[in-house]
Amino acid sequence: MIKKLGITLLLSLIGITLLISPLRAQRTGQIDYQDQVAVLMYHHVHETDTSSSTITPALLQEQLQYLLGKGYHFITLSEFHAYMNGASVPPNAALVTFDDGYQSFYTTAYPILKSLRVPAVNFVITSDLADPLASYIPSMSKEQIVDMQQHTNFIDVGCHTDDLHHKLPNGQAALTGRLETNGKQESEDAYKQRILTDITACKSKLDALTKEPIDTMAYPYGINDDLSAELVGQAGIRYAFTITPDMATRSADPLRIPRINAGSPNITPALLLRSIQRRVLAQPGSAPLRVDAAAAAEQLGGSAAAEGGALQLRLKGQAFTLQVNAAEAARGDARVMLREPVLREHGRVTIALDDLQALIGLPLVYTPATGKVAERVTPSVQ
Incomplete structure (x- = not known):
């Protein structure tokens, strides 16, 4: 009985890991510094x-x-x-x-x-x-x-x-x-x-x-x-x-x-x-870069719509749901953990840039002066 309980618990843990691994798989290695x-x-x-x-x-x-x-x-x-x-x-x-x-x-x-x-x-x-x-x-x-x-x-x-x-x-x-x-x-x-x-x-x-x-x-x-x-x-x-x-x-x-x-x-x-x-230069109190989720989706060729207090994004063939003040997001039927919660700031739903690029699996570049988000160009050999 104890053995069966242990196996059940192990399978449950594996299931949870698989649920959140698509986001974490994008983040290998330790972050030594940012914005330098x-x-x-x-x-x-x-x-x-x-x-x-x-x-x-x-x-x-x-x-x-x-x-x-x-x-x-x-x-x-x-x-x-x-x-x-x-x-x-x-x-x-x-x-x-x-x-x-x-x-x-x-x-x-x-x-x-x-x-x-x-x-x-x-x-x-x-x-x-x-x-x-x-x-x-x-x-x-x-x-x-x-x-x-x-x-x-x-x-x-x-x-x-x-x-x-x-x-x-x-x-x-x-x-x-x-x-x-x-x-x-x-x-x-x-x-x-x-x-x-x-x-x-x-x-x-x-x-x-x-x-x-x-x-x-x-x-x-x-x-x-x-x-x-x-x-x-x-x-x-x-x-x-x-x-x-x-x-x-x-x-x-x-x-x-x-x-x-x-x-x-x-x-x-x-x-x-x-x-x-x-x-590495110390950056005390520095906050992660945040972007307007709806604007970012549209700039990346997708769409955004507010539904029932949440923001629905369609981007790169996938559907995402962002709930304000939540530190997780829905990607289809799966839920993935975010490093920073989704926030409502000045009437906009914002998400940390690191979370957005990990969520959609694409490297992004953001220019605060223009508010533009774009895919980072991938080095290629012709």
Whole structure:
């Protein structure tokens, strides 16, 4: 009798688990942070080359797979831009960046990124495009950049200057230092024109190879000052990355966005995760993003109707019922648990964005400034 009772209880628990599992299945991994982005920095990926900024293909793949397994969401450069302008990003959002435009990105890193559907941006030194194999470490060719643009929707390029990735004889960075000719230092006007000309040239060369306008760069060596950042902005760059190891948030200066180094050979997957977690910014009292449920359903191609004090949604071939003040929702005949209760706010029925996307099984992006909800573009290979 006791054995039969135990079996009955076990089957009941399994039934309850199956009832709520469709929602929870969308939430794997721990949420380390929300509404901020870990921008990761890499340089060279090679099987045998060694340096403090070179990692093996195996380590790159292990790092990315480890973060994916921990519930991290890799976003595209355009999604990062949208975030900086108010749009939402998934929990544990990360942006992968590479500096210098090395050929190893195309031959070695790109196949890994493509297989894992991990977006990335590479900041290119465009003077190297004239003779890609002449540089100390071979660089990507124009044809290779175009090939990546044509066959994916998640690989981007940005500026790393045209010909300012070097140090001057006095040890200053070419971007911030002043040239000296015959013992005479260049004038401020000449300096400003030199920087503007270089960044404009970098943008122009890359614009000819890409679908999207080039408005993003990384500072050589991460070095910048107030004037150089101002000149970069004048040249048409809206977002510029440093090597300051912090999380990126909307409060950051868009021309001085921090990045966390991931591209050294001693950075194991677990160490990279801890490095990110140590830099997460505390957000005391922050509330989850909430959206107008009816408006969101219509923006996503569905419909909404109020019936008997509840909100009925029809979306993506499924029917949902949201009851105000309830921390669960009906999906067909099943009931699923929500992390946050459905609320009525200012005459609108609202649901947490995380709950909505888990309920319908689609990644969503929300822009508070416009109130728009849309499906997050899935990285794809053509």
